[in-house]
Amino acid sequence: VTDASSEPSPVEPEGVGADYFDGRTARAHPVRVHVAGDRLVIAGTDVRRSEPLTSVHWPERTRHGVRMLHLADGASVHCRDSLAWDTWSADRAGRRDSMVVRVQQRWKWVMVSTLVLLAFMFVSYRHLLPLAARGVVALIPASADQALGDSALQSIDENGLMKPTTLSLAQQQAVAQAFARSVARLPPGDVPAYDLEFRQSTIGPNAFALPGGTIVLTDELYKVVDGDSDILVGVLGHELGHLRHRHGMRMLVQAGVLSAAAGALYGDFSTLFSQIPVLLGQASYSRAFEHEADVDSVRLMRASGISPAVMARFFVKVRQPAKGAQAASAASAPSLPRLPIALASHPADEERIRFFEDAAREH
Amino acid sequence: VISSRRRPDIGLTAMRAAAAAGDNRASKNRGAPADGAKGEIMEIDTQPMWPAEAPHGTTAARERPLAVRFTGSGSEYFRIWIVNLLLSIVTLSLYRPWAKVRRLRYFYANTLVDGHAFDFHGNPWKMLRGYLLVGAMLVCYSVAGRFSAMAALVALLILAVLWPALLRASMQFRLANTSWRGLRFRFNGTLGGAYRGMLPLFVPALAMGAMRFELVDPQHPTMTYIKHIYAIMGLTLLVAPLMWWMFKRYQHDNYGLGQWQTKLGVGPGSAYWLALRILGVALGSIIVVAVIVGIGGAVMGGAAMMSGVGVNKVVTFVLIAVLVLIGYMLVLMVPVPYAMSRAQNLVWGHTSCDEVRFDSQLRFDAMFKLTLKNWLLMLVTLGLYYPFAVVSFYRLRVESITPHLSGNLDQLQAQGAGIGDASGDAAGDLFGIDIGL
Numbered sequence: 001v002t003d004a005s006s007e008p009s010p011v012e013p014e015g016v017g018a019d020y021f022d023g024r025t026a027r028a029h030p031v032r033v034h035v036a037g038d039r040l041v042i043a044g045t046d047v048r049r050s051e052p053l054t055s056v057h058w059p060e061r062t063r064h065g066v067r068m069l070h071l072a073d074g075a076s077v078h079c080r081d082s083l084a085w086d087t088w089s090a091d092r093a094g095r096r097d098s099m100v101v102r103v104q105q106r107w108k109w110v111m112v113s114t115l116v117l118l119a120f121m122f123v124s125y126r127h128l129l130p131l132a133a134r135g136v137v138a139l140i141p142a143s144a145d146q147a148l149g150d151s152a153l154q155s156i157d158e159n160g161l162m163k164p165t166t167l168s169l170a171q172q173q174a175v176a177q178a179f180a181r182s183v184a185r186l187p188p189g190d191v192p193a194y195d196l197e198f199r200q201s202t203i204g205p206n207a208f209a210l211p212g213g214t215i216v217l218t219d220e221l222y223k224v225v226d227g228d229s230d231i232l233v234g235v236l237g238h239e240l241g242h243l244r245h246r247h248g249m250r251m252l253v254q255a256g257v258l259s260a261a262a263g264a265l266y267g268d269f270s271t272l273f274s275q276i277p278v279l280l281g282q283a284s285y286s287r288a289f290e291h292e293a294d295v296d297s298v299r300l301m302r303a304s305g306i307s308p309a310v311m312a313r314f315f316v317k318v319r320q321p322a323k324g325a326q327a328a329s330a331a332s333a334p335s336l337p338r339l340p341i342a343l344a345s346h347p348a349d350e351e352r353i354r355f356f357e358d359a360a361r362e363h
Numbered sequence: 364v365i366s367s368r369r370r371p372d373i374g375l376t377a378m379r380a381a382a383a384a385g386d387n388r389a390s391k392n393r394g395a396p397a398d399g400a401k402g403e404i405m406e407i408d409t410q411p412m413w414p415a416e417a418p419h420g421t422t423a424a425r426e427r428p429l430a431v432r433f434t435g436s437g438s439e440y441f442r443i444w445i446v447n448l449l450l451s452i453v454t455l456s457l458y459r460p461w462a463k464v465r466r467l468r469y470f471y472a473n474t475l476v477d478g479h480a481f482d483f484h485g486n487p488w489k490m491l492r493g494y495l496l497v498g499a500m501l502v503c504y505s506v507a508g509r510f511s512a513m514a515a516l517v518a519l520l521i522l523a524v525l526w527p528a529l530l531r532a533s534m535q536f537r538l539a540n541t542s543w544r545g546l547r548f549r550f551n552g553t554l555g556g557a558y559r560g561m562l563p564l565f566v567p568a569l570a571m572g573a574m575r576f577e578l579v580d581p582q583h584p585t586m587t588y589i590k591h592i593y594a595i596m597g598l599t600l601l602v603a604p605l606m607w608w609m610f611k612r613y614q615h616d617n618y619g620l621g622q623w624q625t626k627l628g629v630g631p632g633s634a635y636w637l638a639l640r641i642l643g644v645a646l647g648s649i650i651v652v653a654v655i656v657g658i659g660g661a662v663m664g665g666a667a668m669m670s671g672v673g674v675n676k677v678v679t680f681v682l683i684a685v686l687v688l689i690g691y692m693l694v695l696m697v698p699v700p701y702a703m704s705r706a707q708n709l710v711w712g713h714t715s716c717d718e719v720r721f722d723s724q725l726r727f728d729a730m731f732k733l734t735l736k737n738w739l740l741m742l743v744t745l746g747l748y749y750p751f752a753v754v755s756f757y758r759l760r761v762e763s764i765t766p767h768l769s770g771n772l773d774q775l776q777a778q779g780a781g782i783g784d785a786s787g788d789a790a791g792d793l794f795g796i797d798i799g800l
Contacts, residue, residue, distance in 0.1 A: 019479075021545025026621060026775035028479070028544060060465075063439050065472035066480035076545050078480065100465075103446050110442045113449045114747075120452060265448075266741075269752055272695065273741060 016079060016088040018067075020047050023074035033069075033077055035093045042077060049075075053093075060101050061086050125258075125281060130288070133253040137246050142212070145249050149212030153197075156216075165198035166219055171227060172198050175217065178229035179236045182304035192243040196236070198222075205318055209239035211248030224318055233304065234297050234311045241296025247289040255282050294352060298359045309360035312353045426720070426769040433758040435473035437751030443469055444750040456498075460490035474761060476543065477768075484547075485540040493536075497529070516572070523568065527557035538618065546777055549619035560613035563606040567599040607706075608634035615714045621775035622717070629713035637705055645698040652690040659686050696738065700730035703760075711764050718770025725763040733759055 015034025020042055021027070031044035040056050042049040049071075057070035067085040069077040079085040089095040103109040156162050165172070176196050183191055194213045205221035215236060225231045242248065259278045266274040298308045447462035464487045471481035504522055507514040531552055538548040552560075608631045615627035663682050704725040711723035737752035 023542075023545045023547075024777045025773065026544040026546050027773040059472075060468070062443075062469060062472070064434050064436055065469060066475070068472060068480065068482045070484070074545075076482065076542075078482075078545075080478070080480075100446060100450070104442045107442070110445055113445050117445060117449045117452070120449075266746060266749060269737070269741065269749055273738070273746075277746075 015041075015092070016084050017081070018077045018079035018085070020044060020049075021076050021078065022047075023076065028078075031077070033079075034088075040093075058089070058095060059085075061097055061105060063105070129254055129257055130250070130285065133250045133257070136253050137249045140249060145246060146212035148248065148252070149210035149214050152210050153214055153216070157199075161203060162199035162201050162216070162218075164200065166200050167198055167222060171222070174227070175222070175229065175232050175236075179233055182233045182237070182300055182306075183240070185303040186300060190244070192240065194240060194243055207235050207239055209242040209248070211246065211252075213243055215239045215243070221318070225314060228310070230301075230306045230310045231314045233306060234301050234308070234314065237300030238293045238297035240300065241293035242289065244296060245289070245292055247293070251282070251285060251289065254285050258282075290352070291355070294355055298356070302359075307360050308356045311356040312360070315349055315353045315356075426767045428722075429477035429766045429768055430475075431762050431764055431766070432475045433473055433754075433761055434475060435469060435754055435758075437754040440466075440469065440750040440754050441747075457491065460487040460494055463487075463490065470757065471541065476766065477772075479544050482542045483540055484542065485536070500525075520572075523565070527561045528554060531557040534614065534617075543620065544772065544775075546621055546775060549778070550617050551619050551624065552613055552617035556613055556617070560609045561606075563602040563609060567595050567602065570595050570598075604634040604638040605631050607638075611710050615710060618714075619778070621777060623719060623775070625714050625716045625719075625721075627710065627714055629709060633709055633713075637702075637709055640705065641698060641702045644701045645694075648697040649694050652693050656686050656690045659683075692738065696734050697731065700734045701727050704730045707760060707763070718768060720767045720769070722765045722767060723763055724765070725760060729759060 015032045018031055018033050020029040020031040022029075029044050029047045031042050031047050033040065033042050035041070035053065036050070038053050039050045040053055042051070051071055055072045059067040059069055062082070065082065067079040067082050069079075071077075097105070103113060175198075179196065183194075192213060194209075194215055197214055197216045199216055199218055201218035201220055204218075205224045206218045207216065207221055209215045217232070217236065221235070222232070255278060258281045259275070262274040262277045263271070294311075297311065301308050301310070443465055447458070447465060450458040451462055464483065464485055467483040467485070471483045474481050500522070504515075504518040507518040531550070531554060534550040534552065538550040541548045608629075611634075612627045615625055618625040660683055663686075704727045707725045708723045711721045714721040733755055737748070737755065740748040741752060
C-alpha cells in the first residue's frame with residue numbers, strides 16, 4: 001500500500017492506514033481511519049472527513065482481498081492490510097460480522113453447510129423432485145402427452161429404427177384380444193386409453209410405451225416368447241403401467257429440472273460435466289419407473305388369473321439371445337433416440353425377476 | 364500481503380528482453396513448469412529501483428506495465444460458494460442476487476491491477492428485480508415451447524428481439540457498478556450498436572424462420588428445401604467468426620474509465636484466421652485420437668481373440684469403452700482451451716486506449732494442463748472441486764493480461780455516471796454471457 005499503512009504516524013496512532021479515493025479522480029490519498037463516537041473519521045494530508053457511522057457501507061470479512069468501505073457520496077476507503085483492518089473494525093469500531101460471514105469464515109460451519117446441502121440434494125433428488133414432477137404433470141393436459149408421443153413415433157418410423165410388422169393379422173389380433181380381455185378385468189376408470197402397435201425393429205426384442213397411449217410391441221419380442229399370450233399380457237401390462245403413471249411426461253419434467261439445476265451449478269465449468277448428473281439421475285428415475293410399471297403388470301396379471309412367474313421366465317428367455325444385441329445397442333446408445341421406457345434397457349434384471357417370483361408366491 | 368512495487372520505467376527494455384528470453388526457454392523446454400519463465404520476470408520486476416509510489420506527473424511518453432494479480436484462494440471461494448448455494452436452495456433461488464454480489468465482491472477485491480483492487484457496487488435488491496423479470500421471461504418461453512410450436516416461435520422471436528438490448532443493459536449495469544481506484548467503469552455501447560453487432564446472427568435465423576413457410580408437407584420435405592437448409596447452415600458457419608468479431612468489437616470499443624475509452628484494433632480477417640486454426644486443431648486432435656483409439660482397439664481385440672472368445676469379452680468391452688471416453692474427452696480438451704487462449708490473446712492483445720495498451724499472453728499448454736487437472740478433480744470429488752476450478756481458471760486467465768500504461772493515473776477523472784438496469788445483468792448471467800474482465 002502506501003507508506004502510511006506500514007508506519008503508523010505518531011500524531012494519530014489510532015485507527016488503521018488506508019487509501020482514500022474521492023470517486024471523482026483515480027488519485028489515491030493515503031489516510032488513517034478511526035472511529036470517534038458515532039462518526040467515522042478519515043484523515044490524511046489533504047483529506048479530512050467525518051461521516052456518521054450509519055451512512056457508511058462496511059466491507060465484509062474474508063481471508064483474502066482488499067477491504068473496501070463505501071461512503072454515501074461515492075467516495076471509498078481501501079485497505080490492503082486486511083488483518084489490521086479486521087482487528088481494528090472488530091476491536092475499535094465495534095463491527096460484528098453478519099451471520100452469513102461468520103458461517104463462511106468457519107470451516108466447522110462450512111462443513112455443516114456442506115453436509116446439509118448434500119443431504120438436501122439427495123432428498124430432493126430421490127423424493128422431492130419425483131413428488132413435484134407428479135404434481136406438475138397432473139396440471140399438464142393429456143393432449144401434450146399425445147403430441148409428444150405422436151412426434152416420437154413419427155421420428156422412430158422415419159429414422160428406419162422400426163419397419164412395418166411382419167406378423168400376420170391373426171397373430172396381431174390374438175395378442176390384442178388377450179390383452180383387451182385382461183384389461184377389461186381391471187377396475188373401470190383406472191385404465192388409460194391405449195393404442196397397440198406392432199413393428200419390426202432393428203434394436204431387438206422390445207416393447208415400449210409412448211406418452212399419449214401408444215404401446216409398441218416388436219415382432220422380435222413376439223417371436224422370442226413364441227406368441228405366449230400370458231407373457232405378452234404381462235409385458236403389455238407393464239407398458240400400460242407406464243401410461244397410467246404418465247412416466248414419459250414425468251421423466252421429461254424430472255430430467256428438465258435436473259438439467260436446469262445441474263446447468264446452474266456446473267454449466268459455466270463445462271456443459272458436458274453438467275450432463276453427468278442428469279444422465280445418472282435419468283437412469284435412477286428410470287429404474288424407479290420400471291418398478292412402478294412392474295407393480296401394475298402384476299396387478300393386471302392377477303386380475304386375469306395369470307401367475308406373475310411367467311414374467312420371471314420371460315426375463316430368462318429374453319436375456320439369452322439379446323445379450324449380444326444389448327451390448328451393441330449400449331455401445332451405439334448416443335446415436336439412438338432416448339427411449340427411457342424401452343423394456344430392453346432395464347437394469348437390475350435379477351431384482352426384477354425376484355420381484356415377479358415373490359409376487360407369484362403371494363399369488 | 365501484496366505489495367505494489369511499480370515497475371521502473373528504465374527497466375522496461377531490460378524486462379522485455381528478459382520476458383522474451385524466458386519465453387524462448389519455456390518453449391524450448393516444454394517439460395519445465397510453466398511458472399519458470401514467469402518467475403524470472405518477477406525477479407527482475409521486484410527489484411526496487413524506484414520508490415514504491417511513482418512520482419506524480421511522469422511524462423506520458425514512457426510506458427510501464429501494470430501487474431495483474433489474483434490473490435483469492437480456492438478454499439476460501441469454496442466456503443463462499445457452499446454457503447451461497449445452501450442459501451439459494453433454501454430460498455428457492457431468491458438469494459441468488461446476494462450470492463452473486465458476494466461472489467463478485469470476492470473476485471473483485473482479490474483482483475489487483477497495479478496493486479489496486481476492483482470493487483463491485485451492485486445493489487442486490489435491484490438485481491433481484493432483474494433476476495425475477497428475466498426468470499419470468501424464461502419460464503414463459505419454455506412453457507410456451509411445450510404447448511405449441513407457434514407459441515414457441517413467437518416466444519423465441521420476442522426473446523431474440525429483446526436479447527441485444529438485454530445484453531447491452533447487462534454490460535452497462537456490470538461496468539457502471541465496477542470501479543477501480545474509486546472510479547466507475549462505463550459501457551458506452553449504443554442500442555443501435557448492439558443490434559448492428561448481432562446482425563450476422565439475425566440473417567440466417569430469419570432465413571430459417573422464413574423456410575418454415577416453404578415447407579408444405581413436413582413429412583416429405585422437398586429436395587430444394589433440404590438444400591436450402593444446408594445452405595443456411597453453411598452460411599451460419601461462415602458468418603460465425605464475423606459474428607464473434609462484431610460482438611467483441613461492440614464490447615471492446617465501448618469500455619470506458621475516466622477519459623479513457625478502449626478500442627479493438629483488429630479486423631475480422633484475424634477472426635477468420637483464428638477460426639481456421641481452431642478448426643485445424645480440432646480436426647488434428649480428432650485424427651490423433653481416432654488413430655490411438657483404433658490401434659488400442661485393434662490390439663485389445665487381437666488380445667481377446669488370442670486368449671479365447673468369451674473369457675475377456677467383458678473386459679475388452681469395458682476397456683474399449685474407457686478408451687473411447689478418454690478419446691472423447693481429449694477431443695474436447697485440446698480445441699476448447701486452445702480456442703479460449705487464442706481468442707483471449709487476440710482480443711485483449713489488440714485492445715487499447717489513448718494511454719493504455721493491453722497485452723495478453725495466455726498460453727495454450729497452461730490452459731490445457733489446467734483443464735485436464737480440473738476435469739480430473741471435478742470427477743474425483745463429484746463436483747465439489749468446482750470453486751477451486753473456477754478460481755484457478757480465473758487466476759490463469761486474468762493474470763495473463765497486462766495493461767501497459769503510458770499516461771498518468773492521477774489525471775484520470777470521472778466523466779459523469781450512467782447506471783444500467785439490473786435486469787440486463789440477470790439476463791447476461793442466465794445466458795452465460797459475461798464480459799470476463
